[in-house]
Amino acid sequence: MASTVENPTNIPEHCPGTDSANAGKASACAGCPNQQICASGPAGPDPGIQLVKERLEQVRNKVLVLSGKGGVGKSTVTAMLSRSLAARDKDSNVAVLDIDICGPSQPRVMGVLNEQVHQSGSGWSPVYVDDNLSVMSIGFLLSSPDDAVIWRGPKKNGMIRQFLSEVDWGNLDYLLMDTPPGTSDEHLSASTYLSQAGLTGAVIVTTPQEVALLDVRKEIDFCKKVKIRVLGVVENMSIFVCPCCKRLSEIFPATTGGAKKMCEELNVPFLGSLPLDPTVARYCDEGKDFISELPNSPVVQALGEIVKKLVMVCESREE
């Protein structure tokens, strides 16, 4: 007789984390292929968590840039936010940490593709884009940008731990962390290692269509589950202005009301929308600073408003 597969018997509840004191021992672990390995390893909190806390003590605001969905513009928006934050106040220090191990885009988007990382006694030095803007990415550590990083979860987690505990950022006002799509190893590791360091919150990026919002809702739920504050949602590629006739088109139709409606339903702040501007896309490809070179672009105007709201939200938490 047919039955419904609702909870396949050997797929348990949420993993407590391979580093958790309960690793391999929680009821959730029953049936997991890794159970024996986790249970036999050393239990207890990862010393890396304390290292990360110490390292990031001088970073005022730590912001994760997330999206359940790929290709919505996380890296582009991270770069845009960081450039904008650095430009509006030359006395504030801003940095970008790229924890997308398989698809690191920040070196290209920030225009520092072939730079190298220096190591000193106080740690790894990030690559400077400007006096008050720096970047760290696995992209800088590859011999060639075409090298595929074919790593399973544990190795990626190790790299993220190193990035968070060994990069010598100095005093920072904002550290923006660009993540890969999904809700997996990188996201769990980042939230675990940052748990004691005081994560300000997450900015979620989406495009208007339902196929993107489907994944973004999961991401927002993930944030609630691991207790990360959602600072707000940015809707990217919301509208396209034809360069010929200047009329508007919806490339990715908001069949279910777009990000604004989703934010109302889930009671999270809506930070704003960014239109699709091919010139901006090209500038990102070439690693150019479109904020200073295209100040009149609708994207730059919209970005200014989003950054204002973001700064307000971050500073309200500090009070």
Added chain:
Amino acid sequence: MYLKLTRRKFLDCPGTNSEDAGKSEACQGCPNQGICSTGIPVAPDSDMEAIRERMSTIKNKIIILSGKGGVGKSTVSTQLAFTLSRDKNIEVGLLDIDICGPSIPLTLGLQGEQVHCSGSGWQPVFVSENLCAMSIGFLLPRADEPVIWRGPKKNGLIRQFLREVEWGSLEYLLIDAPPGTSDEHLSIVQLLKEDLTGAVVVATPQSISLLDVRKEINFCKKVGLPLIGVVENMSGFVCQHCKKSSELFTSSEGGAERMASAMGCPFLGRISVDPRVGRCTDSGLSYVDAYEDQPVAVQFLSLAKSISFF
């Protein structure tokens, strides 16, 4: 002192079940190394036999990949599945191995459907008589329930999908992968090995996309996965108002066609931007059925033809 990861660090995991587990050069520095190298005898993988048997009734197993997210893998997989299954004599299956972001239930219009389990295995969910699918999306209590799993658990589900789903006789099994070159990709290649017919790699014209797509092509070459070819999606947009065309995602390096040629990989063609593709994707409809005479439908038909000739 300059920091550069040595070539050694990028060698791939041999697999925890492999004889080289923990002993290969690639294992150095891996947190699991000690455990893998304990010398506990590695039992032959009994699942492989079951997987081989399931796959034996499927003629073509094609994986749709991209290093980059959001280029349209799920859209292309879905529309390709719809297009191939227009011929009612051809049985098509679509397997969604994107565990964290499973889009296929939405793109095929099957949200809310459940998976039934019979004595002969898990039954895939049918869209039409000759088109069926399997996804973790069908197993979740709610569509917005996040799947917060680390690698080993994701691998476990992919293994289950391959072992338990009763596809029956299929002409094509299309496998929709998540972006990247990580657990899911390694698992599917290790579990299916020579059974995989080949890979279709989806790209967009932007350099930032091609950067990741090159890595994916190198991954395919490294693991011995035949490359059916590269498709350039979101290639060109015709404004519905003035009918002039523009590029949404321009490339300073000649787009996917030039990249494919430089990497010795076939180029399967372009798919232009049509907002109606987005609408079809969101509504679970076949674009080719709805807009047969449109340029993008012709492009999808051409892509299906190229694949059928591989």
